[in-house]
């Protein structure tokens with residue numbers, strides 16, 4: 484694990500930098516976004532917004548959803564295409580989040596796709612996903 488110094492003198496861990504570059508943000512800040520995980524059923528989406536952000540910065544926000552197979556996923560709420568909010572314009576289909584504005588699909592690892600009328604899937608922009616776990620009956624996201 485290496486440490487890099489940025490232009491402003493701050494240091495950053497190269498492992499963390501790689502995770503960010505791969506669309507996976509990580510910190511030590513695990514947040515309980517739902518105390519009773521059974522409230523999020525397969526194919527459901529919930530929005531979570533930080534209630535008390537630090538002064539001067541906007542609240543953190545994520546959408547958390549459960550796939551048809553039962554896995555939970557937390558991701559950036561805004562679609563990277565034209566910024567639709569997945570809490571309103573999102574639909575879980577199988578193991579993917581679909582942005583119904585123009586039907587881009589996002590896998591649980593954040594990979595973006597668009598399927599054409601003939602069924603060919605083309606890569607599109609990825610969306611940021613956050614580590615997510617079910618523990619002690621709740622859902623936790625690492626922000």
Ligand code: FES
Pocket residue numbers: 562563564565566567582583584585586587
């Ligand atoms: S805004 Fe989401 S697919 Fe276009």
